[in-house]
Amino acid sequence: MIAELGLLALITALIFSLLILALPMMSYFYPACPWQRAIIFYVYAEYFSVLFSYISLMICFLNNDFSVIYVLNNSSTALPFFYKFCAVWGGHEGSMLLWVVILSTWMSLVCRFSRSLDEAFRFKVLMVMAALNIGFILFIIATSNPFLRQFEIIKTLGRDLNPLLQDIGFLFHPPMLYMGYVGFSVAFAFAISSLWQGEMHESWVKWTRPWTLAAWSCLTAGITLGSWWAYRELGWGGFWFWDPVENASFMPWLTGTALIHSMASCEKNAQFRSWTLLMAIMAFSLSLVGAFLVRSGVLTSVHAFAVDPKRGLYILLFLSVVIGGSFLLFAWRGSSLISSELQHQKHPSHHEKKPIKYIFSRESALFLNNLLLVVAMLTILLGTIYPLLIDGLGLGKLSVGAPYFNKLVSPIFILSLMVMGFAVHLRWQGDALFLLIRKLRGYILIAVLGPAVISLYFQSIPSLAVYLGLTSGFWVVLSTAHWVLTKIQEGLKIKQGLYGMVIAHLGVAITMIGIAVSTGFGVQKDLKMAPQDMTVIAGYQVRFMNERPLKGPNYQGTRAEFLVSKAQYQAYVYPEKRLYDIGQMAMTEAAVSMTFFRDIYIAMGEPLSDEAWSVRVYYKPLVRWIWGGGFLIMFGAFIAMTDLRYYSKSLKSLKSLVSVEP
Amino acid sequence: MLVLVSFAIGLLVYALRQNISLFYTPSEVLNHQAPPGRLIRLGGMVVPGSVIRSSNDLSLQFDLTDYHAQITVAYTGILPNLFREGSGVVVQGKDDGSKVFHADEVLAKHDENYMPRELKDLKKS
Numbered sequence: 001m002i003a004e005l006g007l008l009a010l011i012t013a014l015i016f017s018l019l020i021l022a023l024p025m026m027s028y029f030y031p032a033c034p035w036q037r038a039i040i041f042y043v044y045a046e047y048f049s050v051l052f053s054y055i056s057l058m059i060c061f062l063n064n065d066f067s068v069i070y071v072l073n074n075s076s077t078a079l080p081f082f083y084k085f086c087a088v089w090g091g092h093e094g095s096m097l098l099w100v101v102i103l104s105t106w107m108s109l110v111c112r113f114s115r116s117l118d119e120a121f122r123f124k125v126l127m128v129m130a131a132l133n134i135g136f137i138l139f140i141i142a143t144s145n146p147f148l149r150q151f152e153i154i155k156t157l158g159r160d161l162n163p164l165l166q167d168i169g170f171l172f173h174p175p176m177l178y179m180g181y182v183g184f185s186v187a188f189a190f191a192i193s194s195l196w197q198g199e200m201h202e203s204w205v206k207w208t209r210p211w212t213l214a215a216w217s218c219l220t221a222g223i224t225l226g227s228w229w230a231y232r233e234l235g236w237g238g239f240w241f242w243d244p245v246e247n248a249s250f251m252p253w254l255t256g257t258a259l260i261h262s263m264a265s266c267e268k269n270a271q272f273r274s275w276t277l278l279m280a281i282m283a284f285s286l287s288l289v290g291a292f293l294v295r296s297g298v299l300t301s302v303h304a305f306a307v308d309p310k311r312g313l314y315i316l317l318f319l320s321v322v323i324g325g326s327f328l329l330f331a332w333r334g335s336s337l338i339s340s341e342l343q344h345q346k347h348p349s350h351h352e353k354k355p356i357k358y359i360f361s362r363e364s365a366l367f368l369n370n371l372l373l374v375v376a377m378l379t380i381l382l383g384t385i386y387p388l389l390i391d392g393l394g395l396g397k398l399s400v401g402a403p404y405f406n407k408l409v410s411p412i413f414i415l416s417l418m419v420m421g422f423a424v425h426l427r428w429q430g431d432a433l434f435l436l437i438r439k440l441r442g443y444i445l446i447a448v449l450g451p452a453v454i455s456l457y458f459q460s461i462p463s464l465a466v467y468l469g470l471t472s473g474f475w476v477v478l479s480t481a482h483w484v485l486t487k488i489q490e491g492l493k494i495k496q497g498l499y500g501m502v503i504a505h506l507g508v509a510i511t512m513i514g515i516a517v518s519t520g521f522g523v524q525k526d527l528k529m530a531p532q533d534m535t536v537i538a539g540y541q542v543r544f545m546n547e548r549p550l551k552g553p554n555y556q557g558t559r560a561e562f563l564v565s566k567a568q569y570q571a572y573v574y575p576e577k578r579l580y581d582i583g584q585m586a587m588t589e590a591a592v593s594m595t596f597f598r599d600i601y602i603a604m605g606e607p608l609s610d611e612a613w614s615v616r617v618y619y620k621p622l623v624r625w626i627w628g629g630g631f632l633i634m635f636g637a638f639i640a641m642t643d644l645r646y647y648s649k650s651l652k653s654l655k656s657l658v659s660v661e662p
Numbered sequence: 663m664l665v666l667v668s669f670a671i672g673l674l675v676y677a678l679r680q681n682i683s684l685f686y687t688p689s690e691v692l693n694h695q696a697p698p699g700r701l702i703r704l705g706g707m708v709v710p711g712s713v714i715r716s717s718n719d720l721s722l723q724f725d726l727t728d729y730h731a732q733i734t735v736a737y738t739g740i741l742p743n744l745f746r747e748g749s750g751v752v753v754q755g756k757d758d759g760s761k762v763f764h765a766d767e768v769l770a771k772h773d774e775n776y777m778p779r780e781l782k783d784l785k786k787s
Contacts, residue, residue, distance in 0.1 A: 135700045397685035404681035526739050586743040605740035614720050
């Protein structure tokens with residue numbers, strides 16, 4: 001019964017979305033008709049219908065209603081109840097429903113907070129978002145209905161949630177990631193509406209910037225959680241595998257990063273406007289490609305749930321309509337936007353033009369940043385789709401390995417960080433880079449020599465990439481700290497937006513340092529260990545104490561005890577090897593002895609002869625910094641989002657946004 | 663500008679070609695169709711009962727089959743959780759022309775429903 005109600009609610013939501021799209025169109029033909037005001041009501045009605053549908057599915061999970069096929073495939077009676085909440089989005093159908101819930105949430109939020117916008121424009125934005133909703137709800141109903149029932153299997157315990165997904169990291173990873181993906185739909189809807197209207201409001205950026213920051217913040221958190229989850233749960237101590245699905249989340253992140261930076265210069269300078277629109281369209285398009293291509297099973301990975309040709313076809317159609325359509329619109333209307341900009345520039349009204357004295361300025365640094373981010377994105381895109389292209393053309397099967405990504409993407413990031421360190425100091429309109437270098441030469445020297453000190457500490461010679469990565473990380477930390485301190489010394493009040501920027505930049509630098517140190521100076525050992533065996537890794541003694549049988553709610557296995565010690569320091573850790581009852585899937589639960597500066601990571605391989613196990617032991621210095629930095633970035637974006645200047649209604653405050661720095 | 667862009671793309675494709683690994687079946691490797699000395703992926707089913715472990719370290723060997731030919735793979739290290747006799751696996755390594763394929767990485771499927779893309783066609787045929 002509840003499942004049927006859920007489906008019904010979803011269909012109701014579809015009807016409401018259709019109405020949101022149809023009513024304003026009707027008023028083109030009958031302009032006097034006041035109907036279109038009703039769409040505000042339909043937006044909320046749609047939201048509550050979708051929410052009702054989602055809660056119905058959740059209740060099916062909590063009730064162990066195995067007549068619902070989706071519940072049967074993703075849950076079991078023995079599954080702890082908090083995992084049942086995550087199991088709702090543990091498979092393809094449910095995750096699509098979650099997607100729609102989040103899209104509807106963003107739509108109602110936009111509706112709620114856009115009252116001061118021009119009405120025609122506001123309705124256009126809501127129409128674009130409703131159109132996206134229609135696409136997704138139709139997709140769910142037509143190809144991936146989570147409420148389908150079966151009546152053959154009655155006495156069953158359920159097929160259980162994939163053991164890899166039974167983890168705290170998984171509780172928050174998909175919703176955060178989706179909040180980010182879908183959040184870009186706001187900027188996308190604004191961009192499409194502007195192109196549709198044929199003009200770009202002055203307040204465009206002011207309106208979309210907090211939304212974009214919110215989405216980007218969530219996406220950052222989602223990626224960080226995903227990386228942390230992979231580190232703990234996949235059992236092999238890596239934080240990033242260049243798996244297609246990781247790339248799929250990273251590409252919108254890179255484009256989103258480019259978008260928020262180009263928005264920053266857009267406020268100052270009109271030349272960036274059409275580029276900003278393009279970035280807004282790209283960020284959401286890549287989110288769609290990411291979420292969809294991964295889900296459709298075209299790219300095989302942990303995350304590909306099922307392969308169904310009907311789904312693939314729908315996805316391809318939907319993608320080509322949305323992405324193709326918006327790029328066509330951009331090609332058609334974007335040029336007229338640019339020409340109106342040029343006219344605008346011929347009659348400079350409020351932007352006073354200074355003669356350009358220097359090549360280097362805040363603008364040019366931001367432009368370089370955008371260029372580097374887009375190049376990084378395209379490099380990753382090429383590596384991700386190349387195997388598909390070759391396979392599709394029948395030229396053979398191949399895979400692009402991590403070395404490709406590491407070799408090409410790391411230099412781009414190192415370069416970006418180098419630029420970032422200068423960019424915070426550069427002024428709008430032009431600045432003398434030479435003077436800046438002279439001012440900061442002390443820091444440059446520290447950044448160049450610092451990694452050598454670190455190498456001495458670890459007593460190993462790092463690769464060039466690691467060395468430069470560290471240099472770039474140090475450089476950003478030092479130069480950003482210097483910037484903040486001088487501002488405080490001069491008694492200038494730093495606006496919240498800039499505090500956010502500083503925190504996010506420090507986060508990037510910390511992540512970079514974490515990656516460089518943990519990959520450059522980490523130690524890995526694979527060995528055969530029996531109880532009472534001992535090994536030494538990076539000065540730590542790791543002793544295999546004993547092993548005991550283990551019994552969990554829905555798994556059995558072995559739990560081992562290891563003692564990690566060094567001088568005064570002692571820690572016991574308990575890695576596990578689990579065998580899940582349903583599906584007989586083996587899982588490695590790695591155990592970590594962690595401090596702020598290093599992880600000792602122990603994972604059980606498999607039982608060998610006479611009580612011995614194959615064991616993997618890692619020493620990973622500063623590995624926590626990778627995720628710590630990620631959360632700092634998220635936090636920075638959050639701080640920037642709360643900058644009140646975005647929310648004040650007068651245009652005057654928009655001008656004050658422009659002059660953030662003297 | 664155009665020269666720069668094409669130069670960049672050329673560089674990108676070159677880097678790509680240097681870092682791809684092509685997929686081969688046991689029959690193809692035994693017929694020396696794989697380029698020697700280059701990183702390749704070899705996929706097949708693990709022959710039940712063929713896994714032999716060393717008694718003093720982590721080295722082991724097992725046989726892979728595509729139902730036409732069978733090749734022995736040698737590997738040192740920890741096998742993935744889902745490595746099972748009788749199920750599909752992809753290994754990565756270099757073909758040195760000898761009878762035994764030395765793998766430096768073993769990639770097994772992620773769950774009971776997952777198949778490496780390359781192996782799906784194999785199973786169908």
